[in-house]
Amino acid sequence: MGNDSHARLSGWSVSAASSAKVIARSQHNMPERIRLIQPPLVQPRYRQLTLPVVGALFASQGLEVEACDENVEDLDTSPVDLVGITCHVYNAPRAFELARGFRQRGARVIIGGTFATTAPDLVAPHCDAVVAGELEDVVEEVVRDARGDQLRGLYRASDAAAHKKPAPNAAPDWSLLETSKYFRFNFPLETSRGCRFACGFCTSGQLWPTPRTRPLADIERDLQAYDHGQVELVDVNFLNDADFFRSVLPVLKRAPIPGWLGQTTVADLEAPDLPERFADSRCRAVFVGLESIDADALKSINKDWNRAERFKGVVKRYQDVGVLVQAGLIVGLDGQNAETFRRTLDFLDECQVHAVSITYLHHNPGSPQFAKLQAAGRLHSEDWRDYDGTVPTIQPIGSSVAELERAVEEFLRQLYRPRSIWSRGVHRGTLRHPSQLAHHFMINLSLKTYYEESAADRRARYGGRRGPEKRLEKWLADGASALLERFWRP
Template sequence: MRKNILMITPENREINDFRKKQFNNFIQITMPYLAAFVDSSKYNISLVDEYNEDVPFYKKYDLAAITVNTSNASHCYEIAAKFRKNGAKVVFGGPHATLMPKEASKHCDYIIIGEAENTWPKFLEDFYEGRAKDTYVCDDIPSLNGIPIPRRDLIKGRYFTRGAVFATRGCPYHCSYCNLKQIYSDSFRMRPVDEVIKDINSINAKYFVFWDDNFFGDIEYAKRLMMELAKYNKKWAAQVTLERCQDKELLKLAKQAGCEYFFVGLESFSEDSLNSVNKGINNVKRYKSLIDLIHKNDISIQAGIIFGFDTDTKDIFKKTLDACNNLGIDGVTVSILTPLPKTPLYEQFQKEDRLITTDWKYYNGKTRVAFVPKNMTSQELFQGYMWFRKEFYSIKSIIKRLSVSRTNIIHNFIVNLGYKLSIKGTKFIE
């Protein structure tokens, strides 16, 4: 007899309200990917993404599987409690379950720690046979060879944003605020090019996004992949490191393969701020020449900006706005510095007694501040962050930036308006 399994991509209402007003929110690929490992002869599989669906607590399931990230941890614990009360078993996995297993395991029946390519299928087999263990730990470095194509057929809605693919895993750098090294093995791995292409061609859409942490982590691999991808009429985006964009051949191949924009973690226009979090790979003096080179190849830039570094003072918001306007940054994903658990930054702030709370709702980087900044109050940091978002997405700034960039103007104007709408209603929460 087949068992009923519900796989949940959680999103609490606070961050969901923030994200829904934007136009370019691609689906989280974790659960559709893990669903591809589930034996459909043994399980009836249902997927729920709280971005656009409600969790069906009224239905009966044998097992609820939840991927837990830090900002959603408390929300996930509430979901789990409801399912367990209704008689379902709950299994946790994901970043927060890996980083804080002792805490997370108090709220579930089973926990999967680390990467899941080997442990998830083993757990499913054991659960079906009634012999599941409390804890499954990834003790090796899973290969990305021969992994299955995500079950996109289980995704409801998200017609324009369901195309997420990953070609690599990991990042070669060690930024102190990033938790990749704590979640994954400290190695950079690549999928076979032909398997990535097969995955991409299974997407019933022209547009997709590479969900890689650093698509240019291995430049020669990226070139091989893009040369193959150029044979297909696809449009895509990827997260890359700006410094690696000095390779003109790399940029040319990206455009020929259909690249529309790069997400680039600039983080700051202050060398001191970058050095304070081990982000020295970014060279502020080279920003203009590299950004101009990317734009010359007709590729847009969505810049990652973070406020709240220890070297940031209250003038950082205006300086960053002026720099973005002058450089023609097409869009930004702006965040408040967030000391995620187990990272060097978290350990530093904990040692310095600067964590405001361990209520994980404060750790989303968008609507709350989780620590005490050095050169301003938490409220001043939030107000400066909100001022920057409002001014960056003002019509005046949009016109200024897009007139400098002159890249994908109509698309970027629409995306900018989406972010402009998301600003409304965001308030400081103490």
């Protein structure tokens, strides 16, 4: 911001005089309070675990904790000595903007999160300390150094020793969030960390090098805070250790919840005993990364074990017992064209998939794949705000970016037309469980609304400019939750 006498950011204006006051105070007082900030997310109004868990960890070290979630509230610009910011790559520019403003006012800033873990060298110039990896391993050291005004540049969670232990997790402090500002749809819960697969597009191996499970007692403890919505397992693959998860199922069944959902793989869902076990524990839906129905495309992302015919069998077995299956697709793979999407649409309709989410293939700045694409001149966008999976960032082989975007737009239009939503939703499983049919319609309409948000609107949000609340999306998400709570609570 050069030599300007005012630092101007979205949501605040800071005078040089007020900055001097904060600097003077922070030189004489050790920080006893930390402000945690969540910059805008791609899906802004679903509750996240990050602030409640990180807040609980800092509170365990004796700090007073306050939280600000820019997805649902205005930035708190009042003076503070210590600031913690979490970020992904797409909201990193906003995180850096916030860090710059608070540092100009004399605060010390710590940045953590997925981007800080995968590309700490790109984050370090913008803050006083980077936390790479799990905060649990280093929080005591971070707070001690902050109190001694000796924060060092990088705190990296240890690998070998720590990752042989169960995945740590403090009891989330939900009092840090004003839950009425979020969709009623979900209650986040973590049962494990990491995944044994090494898909070419996924960063989970960098975030959690060794997959681990959490103690059942901690899972039961966290469920005691349940208030509303479906329990959303935030694990990257909740069936990574299938035997362990079989021991979690009775815990979920006993809990006073209307249902749960989570993300896993086709390979892990094929165990013959799981469909009935899932239904018995009130599983409402599973998200499965189908990615593509093309074998060559799957091979290019190191997921050639994920065959379409296996997926079709999984969908039928689970949906027959009332467990809905949502598919995830990656678009922008080399060789995809309009015909690819027509075949994919026919396949999904034939399978009667509950819902579909798409993600444009992208590789984060700082990764070897990003550097390779950059050297080859194949990066369509280097604006980090575009790296949220909603727009193309890579020039595909076999088509232009414009052709790809038109094909994807037509695919989504056909997928979320009323006829497709109806034909995919009416089958034996939903007829046996009518509230699941209503749930299907509401989720599909909510996704349709989500995909209608423009790239320009998303970039504006990532810059800290919240748009008007999407009342239709909130009504649909909350309506789906209310149905389940009304008809499925034990």
